[in-house]
Amino acid sequence: MTPDGPIVDMGEFAPSRAAQRIVAATAEDGAVALTWDDGRTSRFHHLWLRDNCACAQCRHPQTRERTFELLDLPEELDPPRVELRPDGALRLLWPENGGWHESLFDPAWLRERDYTNRAADTESRRARPWGAEMQGAIPSVSYAELMESDAGLRRWLHALSEHGLALLSDGPTAEGSLLDVVGRVGWARETNFGHTFDVVSKPNPNNAAYTAIKLEPHVDLPNWQRPPDFQLLYCLENGATGGASILTDGFAVAEALQREDPEAFEVLATQPVDFRFQDEESDIRFRAPTIGRDADGALCEIRFNNWIRDALDVPPARMQAFYAAYRKFWTMLRDPHFMIRFTLGPGQMIAFDNLRVLHGRDAFDPNSGRRHLQGCYLDRDLVMSRLRVLERTTRLSESA
16 A cells, blocks of 8 residues: 555644744654754654554553554664654654554654753753742732633743742631642642641640741751652731741752862762661651752752751761761751741741752741741642643643
């Protein structure tokens, strides 16, 4: 058969409005080479393209999950015929079983998954560090906007994702208001401190947060194998003297340390530290470096919490170097250049990336008035899923 003969019915195909268009496409040396209108070039291997065909034969029509199995085809594929359709889609016709199998690819979909330029794209997506200039400039959305408008929720989630922090204002002060906000995103993650937790001064605390003392910058629960991703703190009442909240972008501090003292950075990024929390009902421990990097080498987490850092188990030859690096990092975390300070009022809520933004507070006088913050944790999967759905809905409405 020829390419004009019977081909797989793709059903309705509507490419999205891509920021860049494909201007040339050719099959060469086991891959399809693309040239984009901004000058970028990309190469997608034949097997990768065939593996990602989205037609009704290769994906379940309802779930959209892959039903195509790689082992049904040889590892070395015959090259496809390549076309660019008038609507911008990349059309590939694979010679299979005496006929032709059609695959259509949206340019925006390919651009997002351009593994040829992965290093450059990864660099462009790295978190934007911030310091004291964020003072008074925390991205903020009102409670009404977030609760009643998808646009407001999308702005709040985008700020939380991009900057690692976002403020909510003008909310009610009734118990349960925090979970009403959480319900717009998903559900709270439960830990050994419960579904939610109340940050108040307690007579018999099992955590430093439940005292009135000053709290050094820290992340919560580094003793967990997977610490909470985001933390939300909702102010229900605040009549106490002192107790200003402190936030520090740990990624900004880690990047500064890497520039100033690469050896110290490498020590903290490679030497695991033991963290442990234990009380009558729990004994949770984990061992990981202070500075975490992902598979691409980008910063992905900070584990710094002086209260629950266990006795160091570091090779003797590295002990002195570790303490020197740790002290330097801690000193930089205290530097006002990297820090913002503010006081939450009733009806305000701060949300921040617990694996990036370290939080602390000034000491307060529990006898001067009641201070009550209610907190909980959110998984990154829920935050990013909700944001992607909202952004997809916005794109579809704009292109309609």
